[in-house]
Amino acid sequence: LSSLTGTLPSELGTLTSLTELYLHVNKLTGTIPSELGALTNFGTLEFYSNQLTGNIPSELGALTSLANMWFHSNQLTGQIPSELGNIASVRNMRFQSNQLNGTLPSELGNLTSLTQMWLYSNQLKGTIPSELGALTNLGSMEFYLNQLTGAIPSELGALTSLGNMYLSSNQLTGTIPSELGALTGVVNLQLTSNQLTGTIPTELGNLASVGTLGLQSNQLNGTIPSELGTITRLYYLHVNSNQLTGTLASELTTFTKPFFIYACKNAGLCGDIPAGISVWGVFNCSSPTFGTLLGSDCPTSTPTTASPSMSPTAAPSSSQTEST
Numbered sequence: 001l002s003s004l005t006g007t008l009p010s011e012l013g014t015l016t017s018l019t020e021l022y023l024h025v026n027k028l029t030g031t032i033p034s035e036l037g038a039l040t041n042f043g044t045l046e047f048y049s050n051q052l053t054g055n056i057p058s059e060l061g062a063l064t065s066l067a068n069m070w071f072h073s074n075q076l077t078g079q080i081p082s083e084l085g086n087i088a089s090v091r092n093m094r095f096q097s098n099q100l101n102g103t104l105p106s107e108l109g110n111l112t113s114l115t116q117m118w119l120y121s122n123q124l125k126g127t128i129p130s131e132l133g134a135l136t137n138l139g140s141m142e143f144y145l146n147q148l149t150g151a152i153p154s155e156l157g158a159l160t161s162l163g164n165m166y167l168s169s170n171q172l173t174g175t176i177p178s179e180l181g182a183l184t185g186v187v188n189l190q191l192t193s194n195q196l197t198g199t200i201p202t203e204l205g206n207l208a209s210v211g212t213l214g215l216q217s218n219q220l221n222g223t224i225p226s227e228l229g230t231i232t233r234l235y236y237l238h239v240n241s242n243q244l245t246g247t248l249a250s251e252l253t254t255f256t257k258p259f260f261i262y263a264c265k266n267a268g269l270c271g272d273i274p275a276g277i278s279v280w281g282v283f284n285c286s287s288p289t290f291g292t293l294l295g296s297d298c299p300t301s302t303p304t305t306a307s308p309s310m311s312p313t314a315a316p317s318s319s320q321t322e323s324t
Contacts, residue, residue: 004028008052010035017041024070025049032071034059044068048094052076056095058083065089072096072118079103080119085110096142097121104148106131114138120166121145128167130155137161144168144190152191154179161185168192168214175199176215181206190214192238200239202227212236216262219243224269229254241265 004026012021013035020043028050036045037059044067045060052074060069061083067090076098084090085107091114100122108117109131115138124146132141133155140163141156148170156165157179165186172194181203183189189210196218204213205227213228216238223246224239237259245268252261263269 007031008033012036013038015039019065020044022046023050028052031055032057032060032076036060037062039063040065042066044070046070047074049073054078056081056084056100060084061086063087067113068092070094072098074098076100080105080108080124082107084108087111089113092116094118095122099123101125103127104129104132108132109134111135112137115161116140118142119146123147125149127151128153128156128172132156133158135159140164142166143170146170148172150174152177152180152196156180157182159183163209164188166190167194170194172196176201176204176220178203180204184208186210188212188214191218193217195219197221199223200225200228204228205230207231209233212238214238215242217241221245224252224263226252226254229256232257234259236260236262238262239266243267244269246270 004023006028007030008028010033013033016039018039019041024046030052031054032047032052034057037057040063042063043065046068048070053076055078056071056076058081061081064087066087069090070092072094077100079102080095080100082105085105088110090111093114093116096118101124103126104124106129109129112135114135117138118140120142126148127150128148130153133153136158138159139161142164144166149172151174152167152172154177157177160182162183163185166188168190174196175198176191176196178201181201184206186207187209189207192214198220199222200215200220202225205225208231210231211233213234213236220242221244224244228234228237229252240262244266247270
């Protein structure tokens with residue numbers, strides 16, 4: 001079905017043998033009928049990329065056979081119903097790119113079959129429920145571009161199946177939990193553009209699979225842990241726009257493979273890339289340079305330039321892609 005207009009008829013709720021409903025990428029308007037909660041054989045609901053408005057009906061919590069809820073890229077408002085925590089079978093929850101507000105219900109921690117939870121680009125508020133630490137099958141948690149507050153729960157360190165954690169562009173506070181170092185399968189860990197404080201935990205050096213570690217635009221202090229140099233798959237280290245201190249010569253001695261480091265706007269982070277350390281790029285505040293970085297509060301010195309072992313174009317992209 002394509003190019004459909006108009007609203008979803010409530011009479012769809014009488015089709016009790018229906019197991020799948022694919023109405024994505026149309027021009028449907030109006031609300032999601034609460035009557036759909038009677039279709040207990042439903043396995044898939046795909047309403048994404050329409051112009052649907054109103055709330056997600058709490059009655060959908062009765063769809064205990066549902067595996068896929070793809071409601072993204074609409075104009076849905078209101079809170080995520082706590083009743084959705086009853087759908088133990090759901091594997092994919094994609095509500096991103098709507099106008100959802102309110103808090104994340106703790107009942108979502110009951111969805112132990114969940115592998116994808118994409119809630120980014122909404123207006124969600126409040127804290128991240130610690131109960132989400134029970135979602136041990138979760139492979140992707142994407143909450144960026146919301147208005148979430150409070151601390152990152154240490155319980156999220158139990159999400160050992162997680163490959164992507166995107167918590168960027170919220171208003172999260174507190175320290176980075178050392179427990180996140182247990183996420184040995186995570187490939188992308190993005191905590192950028194929050195209000196996080198404290199030091200970078202040395203336990204993050206245990207993230208053996210991480211390729212991109214985004215910590216920029218927070219209020220982190222202390223030094224760059226040398227333990228991060230043991231991450232053999234690390235390509236991008238973003239620590240710019242914090243309050244980091246120390247000298248690069250001592251902090252980067254354990255980094256033995258080429259990588260990008262973005263470290264500008266850390267006034268107390270000083271010095272040059274030490275001899276023998278291969279980098280793809282060190283980006284200062286004005287333009288890309290190789291081999292040198294000098295904080296604004298550091299003693300003046302004559303920088304030396306190290307020859308990069310590889311061209312920046314050889315590195316994989318760190319841009320965050322958003323699937324629809």
